Amino acid sequence: xxxxxxxxxxxxxxxxxxxxxxxxxxxxxxxxxxxxxxxxxxxxxxxxxxxxxxxxxxxxxxxxxxxxxxxxxxxxxxxxxxxxxxxxxxxxxxxxxxxxxxxxxxxxxxxxxxxxxxxxxxxxxxxxxxxxxxxxxxxxxxxxxxxxxxxxxxxxxxxxxxxxxxxxxxxxxxxxxxxxxxxxxxxxxxxxxxxxxxxxxxxxxxxxxxxxxxxxxxxxxxxxx
Numbered sequence: 001x002x003x004x005x006x007x008x009x010x011x012x013x014x015x016x017x018x019x020x021x022x023x024x025x026x027x028x029x030x031x032x033x034x035x036x037x038x039x040x041x042x043x044x045x046x047x048x049x050x051x052x053x054x055x056x057x058x059x060x061x062x063x064x065x066x067x068x069x070x071x072x073x074x075x076x077x078x079x080x081x082x083x084x085x086x087x088x089x090x091x092x093x094x095x096x097x098x099x100x101x102x103x104x105x106x107x108x109x110x111x112x113x114x115x116x117x118x119x120x121x122x123x124x125x126x127x128x129x130x131x132x133x134x135x136x137x138x139x140x141x142x143x144x145x146x147x148x149x150x151x152x153x154x155x156x157x158x159x160x161x162x163x164x165x166x167x168x169x170x171x172x173x174x175x176x177x178x179x180x181x182x183x184x185x186x187x188x189x190x191x192x193x194x195x196x197x198x199x200x201x202x203x204x205x206x207x208x209x210x211x212x213x214x215x216x217x218x219x220x221x222x223x224x225x
Contacts, residue, residue, distance in 0.1 A: 125171020
C-alpha cells in the first residue's frame with residue numbers, strides 16, 4: 001500500500017499528494033541519492049508542503065523516506081521503490097560521474113543537483129540544511145537523519161559528499177526544492193489576490209471595456225502562487 005497518494009483538487013486546480021498516515025499534504029516529493037564514500041551512501045525522499053507558512057514565507061519540508069547502504073545497486077533499488085511508494089517527482093544527485101550513471105543510476109533519470117559541479121557544493125548543502133533548521137521548516141524526527149545530522153561538520157570546515165553522504169543527499173534535495181518549481185503540480189491559488197485583481201480591473205477599465213465593447217483585452221486571472 002502506498003504511503004503517499006496523488007489527489008486532484010478542483011479548488012486549487014491542480015494535483016497534490018497526501019501522506020496516508022499523517023494526512024499531511026504536499027505539492028511534490030523530491031528524491032536525491034548520494035553515492036557511498038567514507039560512509040554508506042544515502043537515498044532520501046523529501047516532501048514539500050502544499051501551503052506556504054506565512055510566518056516563514058516558505059513551505060515546510062518533511063523527510064518521508066530514507067535508506068542507507070554501502071552498495072550502489074541497493075540504493076538504486078530503493079530509489080526505484082520510492083518512485084512508487086512516495087510518488088517522487090524527480091531524483092537529483094551528482095551527475096558529474098558519467099560512468100556511474102551509465103552503469104547504475106540510469107533507471108532513476110537522475111537530474112543534476114544545484115551547485116553539484118562546484119568545488120564548494122557540499123558546503124552549500126550544509127548551509128541549506130542549517131538555514132532550514134534555524135527557521136524550523138525542516139522535519140526529520142523519527143528518521144536516521146536525527147543521528148546522522150549530529151555528524152554535520154561545523155560551519156567553515158570544508159568537506160565533501162564522500163565524507164557525509166547522508167548530509168549531502170538531504171542538502172541536495174532541499175537545494176533542488178528551493179531552486180526549481182514543481183514539474184507538473186499546479187500551486188494553490190491565492191483567492192484574495194484573485195479577487196483584488198478583479199476589482200482593480202473593474203475600477204481602472206472604462207464602461208465600454210467593462211461590458212465587452214469588442215475592443216481591448218478582458219481581465220485575466222491573477223497569478224497562481
